[in-house]
Amino acid sequence: MEVITLTVIKNALSIFALGGINEIGKNMYVIQYADDLLIVDCGAKFPDESLLGIDLIIPDITYLQEHKEKIKGLIVTHGHEDHIGGIPYLLKKINVPIYGTRFTLGLIELKLKEHKLLRETELIEIGSDSALHFGQIDVSFFRTNHSIPDCLGIVFQTPEGNIVHTGDFKFDLTPVNNQFADIHKMAEVGTQGVLVLISESTNAERPGLTPSEKLVGHHIEEAFLHAERKVIISTFASNVNRIQQIVDATIVTNRKLALLGRSMVNVVDVALERGYLTIPEDLLIDAREVKYLPPEDVVVLCTGSQGEPLAALARLASGNHREVKILPEDTVILAASPIPGNEKGVSRIVDNLFQLGAKVIYGSSSNTGMHVSGHGYQEDLKLMLTLMKPKFFIPIHGEFRMLHQHRLLAESVGVKRGHTFIIKNGDVVDIENAKARQTRKIPSGDTYVDGIGIGEVEGIVLRDRKQLSEDGMLVIVLTLSKADGSIILEPDTISRGFVYAKESEDLLLKVNVLVKATISELQEESKQQLFVLKREIKKAVGQYLFSQTKRKPMILPIIIEI
Amino acid sequence: MEVITLTVIKNALSIFALGGINEIGKNMYVIQYADDLLIVDCGAKFPDESLLGIDLIIPDITYLQEHKEKIKGLIVTHGHEDHIGGIPYLLKKINVPIYGTRFTLGLIELKLKEHKLLRETELIEIGSDSALHFGQIDVSFFRTNHSIPDCLGIVFQTPEGNIVHTGDFKFDLTPVNNQFADIHKMAEVGTQGVLVLISESTNAERPGLTPSEKLVGHHIEEAFLHAERKVIISTFASNVNRIQQIVDATIVTNRKLALLGRSMVNVVDVALERGYLTIPEDLLIDAREVKYLPPEDVVVLCTGSQGEPLAALARLASGNHREVKILPEDTVILAASPIPGNEKGVSRIVDNLFQLGAKVIYGSSSNTGMHVSGHGYQEDLKLMLTLMKPKFFIPIHGEFRMLHQHRLLAESVGVKRGHTFIIKNGDVVDIENAKARQTRKIPSGDTYVDGIGIGEVEGIVLRDRKQLSEDGMLVIVLTLSKADGSIILEPDTISRGFVYAKESEDLLLKVNVLVKATISELQEESKQQLFVLKREIKKAVGQYLFSQTKRKPMILPIIIEI
Incomplete structure (x- = not known):
């Protein structure tokens, strides 16, 4: 005879998202067991054109403000904006210790300095072998591959069972800088038993396995070898492994490297200082030196690969950069695919570059080989599911069709029908006695940041x-x-x-x-x-x-x- | 000894664009020989988000208004919006006879009725074997393949030499309805000698040859055969050949066909009435009948494949359509690739369809086979260049990078370096004594249509x-x-x-x-x-x-x- 006491109900394990579901952006997830509450990530999202004048969107944290006393910490899986961009705004309301790897904390520190919050915030460095204890929850980690260094997946050991949060990941068996993923550790976690797997879904629509970042390196080196004059290459500042490969290709082709764009300079500084990037001392030159060097001796690495109108590449393409001019026969490489929504901005820049007479390497990554995704394709996702063998599955980090496809993938490798929970932000999955159900809802939504220090924009103002x-x-x-x-x-x-x-x-x-x-x-x-x-x-x-x-x-x- | 008299200069041949260069949209080209001026196409363009509140963009026609007396006619290559959308606004300023094929005129008539301009406009039906004479310019035509029926390329015979305008085209060797392109006629034109080729550049970046529209038909039929319940399929209303294939697949699978969306109903009416579409009388049902038929007996053909928020598909996806409801296990097919800029809107609809429990066939055409482009890829463009063997080449209908790539293609098949003119809207190419030069500029630009009947929005208003x-x-x-x-x-x-x-x-x-x-x-x-x-x-x-x-x-x- 089964006896369910009130105590059991009180101790129930709850999982929910405050952001990241039915959207790409503002990721924020919560694992709560009784009075111990842990937050995973605190991201921001950039508004679309319909949100006139809004600068940034962050999660609604009403629930967290109401349960302040239970919050034990914020664990950050990696340093991308959609995982750390909301932190300053969270900290302005709730002071909470932040756990992250060395590189992730470097990027968070940049952000906190800007918001003058660095001094009062407790930052705790962790690694993939750290073990943390928060009341009744023990936490351990495993290293994953992604498009930024030092990413973690998280294992939460609760009295109810183990919860795994993958963070963002792909499987790259030949990673740059030998930052191998902990596949053995993942297998071990799976062997011990996983009650719930929470896994990212960005590329759940794409068949196959993501190509290795190393491939991009080969293509970059080849393009540098063929370039007869200046090379201008643009990629995401946070993709430090790609930057390492650009550095390596610069060395091989006997060129010097100039950095353009504030975030590029900032992130490279953090990466160098913390040992995630190796650049020989005499390789870097100041942007002002570019025009005095023979063009065949120069590589310019810049921000703006997404067509951002104020970033370095856009200014170069329109001929409005003070230090560097693009001249006929220069080679310009866009080492990044446009994120959906950015296609037009990128095309405009490519047009301008051609008008300047540059040779432009652009287009889809399958044509140019100048980009690979950091998010696992269907086979990567199936491998994670296979390693973890979860009883319950919560696909996260994706729009609805991606979550839907991810559910089908999970079922194809053995997750039982009805054991996948496709939730919305604010939907709570409660687990008691190895039974999961989704019935409750907590407050969730978009909080708009508009200007500074004034607060939030209301619906009527937007109308x-x-x-x-x-x-x-x-x-x-x-x-x-x-x-x-x-x-x-x-x-x-x-x-x-x-x-x-x-x-x-x-x-x-x-x-x-x-x-x-x-x-x-x-x-x-x-x-x-x-x-x-x-x-x-x-x-x-x-x-x-x-x-x-x-x-x-x-x-x-x-x-x-x- | 060469004697250039003033008479020769006065008679010079001029070619220019009032729209369609460095943009996809508002195509309008002019061929002028001495006092005879012919306009090719008069399109509109939809504004992007930066043009707040603007409904439509049409070409600046200042030059035409100033040379009204020289205008002999407007020849329309085909009935797409970017080739006919500006006609009502042109007619409000200048009354000009319009030449077009039977189907093209049908679509223009719809437009003129809406603007109450039909009665006062002279519409002259032409076919691919028509021969027209305008002063010193003789005009003939050749049939091309595209994603709308009844498309023409144009040959202008002038005392200076022959000018060919391709219109929009691809080479489809197995066209639906046996609307074969006049390849032999094109070859003959080339043999007679082409002074200037004016050719479209939309897909100049894409390697290979465009697949045949027939391929889409096979995939549609296969999807209909596999569908267990209702089928909802969305495509461009003007793609009558694709609609014919949808009709055929409906017949093969013993279903009935309902049409949703005003433009779908209008275009199908024109196509039926003018003989471009064959639909058995008892195949069509009213949208209101859908809910009374067994779902496995129904196909719904609707507008909205580009994610337009007010079109039929968007209303179906959000559950807001009065007559038709999408139910679990219905099959929804997006038989069109998103045009750049529309990806987000389309994704939102796919998300909504999955939420309703539908099976959705969507994504890139290379994955689903549910769309092929109507614009020739690189091999199509090279075939046209090879058939025409032009002395001079003016790539049109594309953004700068496409024109640039098209120039490279032309040079690869024998057009001499320096003989390609990459113009801007308003740049004039003057040809005298078989020499072409580009030195003059006439007024050109965007004219905004905002509301009705009031005129144009000025820069300051937009700021x-x-x-x-x-x-x-x-x-x-x-x-x-x-x-x-x-x-x-x-x-x-x-x-x-x-x-x-x-x-x-x-x-x-x-x-x-x-x-x-x-x-x-x-x-x-x-x-x-x-x-x-x-x-x-x-x-x-x-x-x-x-x-x-x-x-x-x-x-x-x-x-x-x-």
Whole structure:
């Protein structure tokens, strides 16, 4: 006979995401056992065009603020923006110790310095062999391969069973710098038994196994050998292993290396200082020296491979860089595939580069060999599932179709139907007595960061911005007598984002006539309240303008009573 | 001894583009010999997100308006939006006879009806064997393959030599409906001698030969055979050959066909009426009947394959379609690749479809086989160049990198270096005595269509909209004494798209204090002019708000003098 006591329910193990589900970005996951709560990652996401003027999106942390006393720590799997970008904003609300590897902490420190939060934050360096204890949860790690050094998967040992969080990963059997993944350790974890596997899903739609980063190195070296003049190469600043290969190709071809772009300089500094990058002392030159060296002796490594309009590559391509000019026959390599949404920006840059007469190596990675993904394809994901043999499976880090495909992959290697939980941000998976169920929901959502120090933008502000952005606005100023409500000064109209060349004068004159008529009609019998006048002016003018222009500018009546 | 008389110069042949260069969209080309001017195509382009509130972009036709009397006609190569979308706007300024094939004219008529321009427009039907004469220019045609029926290439015979304009094309040796391209005629044109080839460049970056449209038909039929319940398939309404194959697969699998989406219904009507599509009478059903039929008997053909948020597929995917519901195990096929820029919208729809439990066939055409391009790849382009053997070459219809690649292709099959002209919109290629040079420029650019009937949006309006969209605005109303400039009513502030929750009240109070201080200081010695007061208020408040919020809302001081 099964007896479920209240104690068991109280001790239940809970898993949920505050970000990272049905999106690529702002990853934040929580493992809670009774009164011990651990956070995994705290990322940010960049807004799309519909979020006018918003700088950054971070997870809603209401739940964490309400359970502050239970939080034992934030464990960070690796140093990408979608895993660390939200940390400063979390720290402004909750002070929590942060655990990460040497390189990850280096990138977090950069961020905390910028936000002047470094001094008050407790940063604890861990490695793949660390063992941590937080109340009833023991934590250990395994090393994974990804497109940034020093990545970890996490094993949580709870009284209920073991939970594994993969972090972001691929299997690269010939990694740069011999940073091998701990496949044996993963196998051992699987042998010990995994209750729940939480695994990333970014490339669950792509068949096959991700190619090794080493491949990119071969292609870079070949391109450098063929280049007759300057080489400009752009990649993600955080892809230190690719940067190492660019360094190596620079050495082999007897060139010097200049770095362009703030994040490139910053990350290379961290990587050098912490031993993740080896660059001979005399290889690096200042960007200002480039123009004095023979072009065949130079490589310029820069940011901006995603077409970011303010980054180094965009400035080079438009001829607006102060130190470095791209000249005919220079070779420009885009060593990164455009992330969905960035294709147009990248194409614009490639056009500009061709206009300057450069030879441009660009396009899909399968054509150029200048990029490989850091996220495992279907076979990588199946290998992880096979190694871990989980009872329950929670696919994370992906949009819905990726989670869906990942579920099918899990079932193809033996996870039982019904044992995969496709959750949303805020959905809680509760596990008790080796039974998992998903019934509860905690608060979750997007928190917008807009400017600094002021707080969050509200829905109404965004709606206003949208209307203003599409149709502009019309301010109507009217001065009325306080005594009898009669018009003292003629209406004046001011438009922004709405007027059109010549036709507009006539249109605005007619608006004036309409406003006067509306006011006179309303006040005919008795003086009306201001809000009534405003409402009726809005209505009358709005209808008139729509009939004339098919546009709905924001109408802002201002009535002064004297 | 060579004698160049003034007459020869006056008669020179000129070729230029008013749209279609360094862009995909708003194609419009001009061939002029002395006083005879012919226009090829008149397209529109859809704006990107930076053009806030703009509905459509059409070419600047200043040059045509200034040379109205020379215009002999508009010849339309085919019926895609980027070749016919600008016609109503051209006709509002210049009445010009329009030449096109039967199907092309059908689509143009739809457009003219919408704009109430059909009655006053002269539409002249031509076929691939038509011969036209415009002053000193004779015009003939050849049939090409593309992703819409009834496409033409154009041969202009001028006293200076023959000009060939390819229109959009690929070589499909097994076309649907046996609409074979006139390869023999093209060869003959080449044998007679081509002075200038004007050829499209859309896929100049892609190696190989475009696959045949027939391939898509095989994949569609196979998918229909495997579908156990309803099939929903989405493709471009204008791709009538693909629609024919969908019709055929529907017949083979004993299903009925419902059409969803206004443009799908309209284009199918035109195609049926003009004989480009064969549908058995009892095959078509009304959308309202779908829910009463067994799901395995139904195919729904709909618009929205590019993720357009208001099209049929998006409404089906979000469960908001009145007549048709997507149910678990239904099969949804996206028979179109996302056009660059549309990836995110398409992904969102795929996510929604999976959430409804549908089986979704989506992704790159190389994986699914559900789409082939209508634009020739590199081998198609080389075949056209080889058939035509032009002396001079002008690559058109593409962004710069595509034109650049097309030039390399031309040189690889024998066009001499220096004989390719990579022009911009407005650049004129003048040809005299078999010599071509590019030195002149005529007015060109983007004309924005915003709403209806009002005219064009100016740069300043767009800049205003951008500022309003990102940072919102703050209106400051102030009433001053006309006599001495003293403040009669306290400043009032109204913000839109800018205020933030609680902090804002305090912020706006401080703005009021600042405005009063600024006014008092300025008026201390003597009354200032209004524009000085406004300028100084803007400056003081702008600086203060930026220091507090890192935002730059539009500041609009309104001063009433009583």
